[in-house]
Amino acid sequence: xxxxxxxxxxxAFWADSQHNILPTILLMAGVTVLARSxxxxxxAEWTLPRxxxxxxxxxxxxxxxxxxIPELVxxxxxxxxxPLDARLYGTVAGAAYFFWxxxxxxxxxxxxxxxxxxxxxxxxxxxx
Amino acid sequence: MFFLRVYRRHPQFRVGFVDMxxxxxxxxxxxxxxxxxxxxxxxxxxxxxxMALLVFAGSSQLAAIPLFIAGAPVWVVLATAFCVNLRFVxxxxxxxxxxxxxxxxxxxxxxxxxxxxxxxxxxxCNPMPAVDDDGRLAQMAYLAGNSSINWFSWVSASLLGVAxxxxxxxxxxxxxxxxxxxxxxxxxxxxxxxxxxxxxxAGAVAVATYALPLKLNILVAIGVAVLVCMALESxxxxxxxxxx
Numbered sequence: 001x002x003x004x005x006x007x008x009x010x011x012a013f014w015a016d017s018q019h020n021i022l023p024t025i026l027l028m029a030g031v032t033v034l035a036r037s038x039x040x041x042x043x044a045e046w047t048l049p050r051x052x053x054x055x056x057x058x059x060x061x062x063x064x065x066x067x068x069i070p071e072l073v074x075x076x077x078x079x080x081x082x083p084l085d086a087r088l089y090g091t092v093a094g095a096a097y098f099f100w101x102x103x104x105x106x107x108x109x110x111x112x113x114x115x116x117x118x119x120x121x122x123x124x125x126x127x128x
Numbered sequence: 129m130f131f132l133r134v135y136r137r138h139p140q141f142r143v144g145f146v147d148m149x150x151x152x153x154x155x156x157x158x159x160x161x162x163x164x165x166x167x168x169x170x171x172x173x174x175x176x177x178x179m180a181l182l183v184f185a186g187s188s189q190l191a192a193i194p195l196f197i198a199g200a201p202v203w204v205v206l207a208t209a210f211c212v213n214l215r216f217v218x219x220x221x222x223x224x225x226x227x228x229x230x231x232x233x234x235x236x237x238x239x240x241x242x243x244x245x246x247x248x249x250x251x252x253c254n255p256m257p258a259v260d261d262d263g264r265l266a267q268m269a270y271l272a273g274n275s276s277i278n279w280f281s282w283v284s285a286s287l288l289g290v291a292x293x294x295x296x297x298x299x300x301x302x303x304x305x306x307x308x309x310x311x312x313x314x315x316x317x318x319x320x321x322x323x324x325x326x327x328x329x330a331g332a333v334a335v336a337t338y339a340l341p342l343k344l345n346i347l348v349a350i351g352v353a354v355l356v357c358m359a360l361e362s363x364x365x366x367x368x369x370x371x372x
Contacts, residue, residue, distance in 0.1 A: 025182060036243075038220040061326050
């Protein structure tokens with residue numbers, strides 16, 4: 001890399017202009033690695049405290065719920081205030097299928113199919 | 129690390145693969161709409177394709193695009209991507225005990241592929257880290273199988289979404305299939321009263337703190353839900369969590 005390119009890159013890092021976003025995209029892939037590997041990048045020996053290990057048992061369901069629930073009940077940052085929202089019925093249909101099958105086999109696929117079967121007609125057909 | 133034959137040939141590879149297979153159509157629909165959204169919000173085709181292929185983190189991709197359009201400095205884009213990805217930092221604390229026996233480069237490559245559903249399914253299927261070599265191999269084979277189909281369905285659908293962006297109307301709401309996949313997994317995790325509470329508290333907190341920037345509401349919601357459940361654990365009314 002030439003000195004001018006290096007200087008241009010350094011400027012783009014701090015300044016309000018991006019002439020070429022491809023290098024930034026590469027760095028974003030690096031951020032993905034950094035975040036997902038954060039606590040196992042270092043070779044240093046340490047173990048998670050017992051209380052933290054106990055607490056992390058709840059992290060998977062909490063994380064999924066925190067990602068999913070706002071997407072279901074909010075529109076552009078505001079709680080839905082009408083029952084005429086196709087997401088609500090799609091969710092109920094999908095979850096009902098899952099619990100009807102007691103989660104056996106590929107119940108997740110059925111959840112998707114049932115939920116979409118209710119969601120799409122309401123959403124596209126009725127505009128909910 | 130699905131490119132290592134030792135994992136691909138292990139029976140647990142298939143188990144992990146099949147676990148994710150049911151959710152794959154949802155992941156693909158979501159990836160497709162992310163690809164469409166990238167182009168619709170003004171990304172060039174080459175940039176969108178590169179992003180879809182390499183970044184492998186939907187929320188940080190979508191968060192970065194407005195910053196690109198606005199010409200924000202690189203460090204702002206990277207810091208935003210990291211903050212939006214903070215939940216993965218929490219997951220990495222959990223995954224550490226499973227992965228530390230590997231050499232560093234293998235840990236980093238493995239870590240790259242641990243997206244939300246892979247993490248959730250892996251710890252659901254492997255509640256405790258293995259203590260011997262055979263067990264560790266089996267767990268890593270599961271992880272490889274699970275993450276391979278997840279990566280493939282997400283990335284291939286995103287690329288398709290970028291290519292077909294002008295032919296797929298966002299108004300159809302195909303992305304809802306991705307949410308349904310998450311809902312199915314969410315239901316499968318609700319195996320004890322405390323986990324139900326964890327899910328309910330996290331959902332409520334995430335809605336209440338939605339106005340926070342950088343999707344920090346997700347991090348706050350995880351933190352509050354974990355603390356509430358740990359506080360409730362010691363009460364006799366709540367039996368210890370049942371491992372699935």
